[in-house]
Amino acid sequence: MTDTMNRSHTTQPDLDPADGARALELDRQYVFHSWSAQGALAPFVIAGAAGCDVWTYDGERYLDFSSQLVNTNIGHSHPKVVAAIQHQAAELATVAPAHANLVRGEAARRIVEKAGPGFAKVFFTNGGADAIENAIRMARLTTRKHKVLSTFRSYHGNTGAAIAATGDWRRMPNEYAWGHLRVFGPFLYRSEFHATTEQEECQRALQHLERTIQAEGPDTIAAIVLESVPGTAGIFSPPAGYLAGVRAICDRYGIVWIADEVMAGFGRTGEWFAWQGEAVNPEGVVPDLIAFAKGVNSGYVPVGGVVISPDIAAAFDERVFPGGLTYSGHPLAMASIVASIDAMTDEGIVENAKMIGEKHLGPGLRALAEKHEMIGEVRGLGVFWALDLVTDRATREPVPAAVIGKLKAELMKRHVLPFAADNRIHVVPPCIVTPEEVERALVAYDEAFAAVAAG
Known part of the structure; x- marks a missing residue:
């Protein structure tokens, strides 16, 4: 304890x-x-x-x-995280992302291990919004499609594509990114589907999602971005069967499922990632990409990233990934991640x-x-x-x-x-x-x- x-x-x-x-x-x-x-x-x-x-x-x-x-x-x-940042600052305070560095590799390994089978690599960003940006970029490039689906009750960050994927009022003065669509996700307490049970809410929300995809054209939709447990929008877990239904729809139409774990991840729901929990995902289905930030190091140094499935990572083995940030994998942030994950595990x-x-x-x-x-x-x-x-x-x-x-x-x-x-x-x-x-x-x-x- x-x-x-x-x-x-x-x-x-x-x-x-x-x-x-x-x-x-x-x-x-x-x-x-x-x-x-x-x-x-x-x-x-x-x-x-x-x-x-x-x-x-x-x-x-x-x-x-x-x-x-x-x-x-x-x-x-937390003294262990503070000490790790101090030690790293004295040893190597900054390094270009093109170089390799031990602490970056250790941070990536720990994150992939916590994500579990189905994930291979981590692309580091400066925070949650640009994690969403780069996850969307990966989905569009690998599917060769352009539209992105998200829900109205959501918040994904305040950069171009991330704010366009957001459902709440903050996107309205910022709608300058293209190819974004929104649907209503399941939320029984304030149901948009006149549902009276969790099962009805789940079934009707999935039908609404699939019909939207069909009406928009499955060959145009690259990704579905979902907070595993929506945070700022109200903290409501998806009903049993919803994420499994999303996974099936994504597989049916060749769509990438991006799990936004920026707020819900790294212990917040009592799991390393919210989508791993029995209450959220009883069927144990796995997303294609995970966007993270916040709890990975409790914000001690700005950082975020995308955990990438093997297939999507392999798509860029011979093809240049057209994205990058000066501070991607910044060593102070990496040291804070290593210390934070280790302390969370040990304690x-x-x-x-x-x-x-x-x-x-x-x-x-x-x-x-x-x-x-x-x-x-x-x-x-x-x-x-x-x-x-x-x-x-x-x-x-x-x-x-x-x-x-x-x-x-x-x-x-x-x-x-x-x-x-x-x-x-x-x-x-x-x-x-x-x-x-x-x-x-x-x-x-x-x-x-x-x-x-x-x-």
Whole structure:
């Protein structure tokens, strides 16, 4: 089991509140923030972090139940990962991707081994969005087709093809990539198919997918991009049979299945990759390409990549792959991956995430739903959960944005750093979280819901 208790309570260094004020001043003067109107921003200033805690320059500690952007799976400042980065910086801080380097090979080997049979090589990128970009590039080049299918309830990144593959509102100001189509995937709680059971939802979603492919022309569709468990869109696992059905459709029409594991991978669902889990993929079907980032090294150094099947990798044995990045396989990132995967393996961190979901987070969140009418549905597994918040459980009408804003404020008052998306609060602590930390957070969620309900 993990030694998270010691790391989460690491003594913070001497702090000066004046540094916090200076950090905010500099941010507001010089930093341009993503996904924001700049004028009214008042960002939360973080001075440091360890384990599941972050703290301010005023010395206030917060439980990080956002994992920042759902990526600090191994927790903050894991000593083994920090030491590996420091050692690598002293030994070889950077190297061109055309050269070979031991730590890059070790990182790739570990990732392929965790992906399991059916995978051969890794192409490293700078993050999740360009992992999606390059997976799409590989699919288009190997199939000699151009269209890409994805779902409306999805987020795949903010580069050209990745944002075009995204289903939510963020693609609309950014639709300049070509050949992208979207379908509705299965999501029984907010079904687009008038389904009343998981089986109906699965069957109708697969029929919708196949009919779309047939109507668009199977000879034009290169890839289907799917988050194994959609994250920002709501954290909902596919029903039993869906991924097997997708695999069969892809095989039938010569389409590449790209599994987006950027958020769901490396322990988040209690598995190394979400698609490997019994709850997500009981039939055990295997994708052709896996896009990853975030949890592979908890974001300590920017990195992502594509895990490639043998057939797709072999297609470029004699043919030039027309893609590359200056920092592909950057040694600092590679060292952080090696140390992170080794620490997660040695310390049972993936197993801890699974246990926390089954024994603590899942039961605790369902108990909250019994107390608070605002919680329409609890969904999740591992340390990957969403509370779907409604004004009425019968109609399932989402709560307005103002309610989410109040909940976030109440949670911050109780020193829990939340993650919110649309009408949902996502409960996504690091994979190292302890039962005691979960209990503290559940008390805060309970009190926050009660405070908002009381007006």
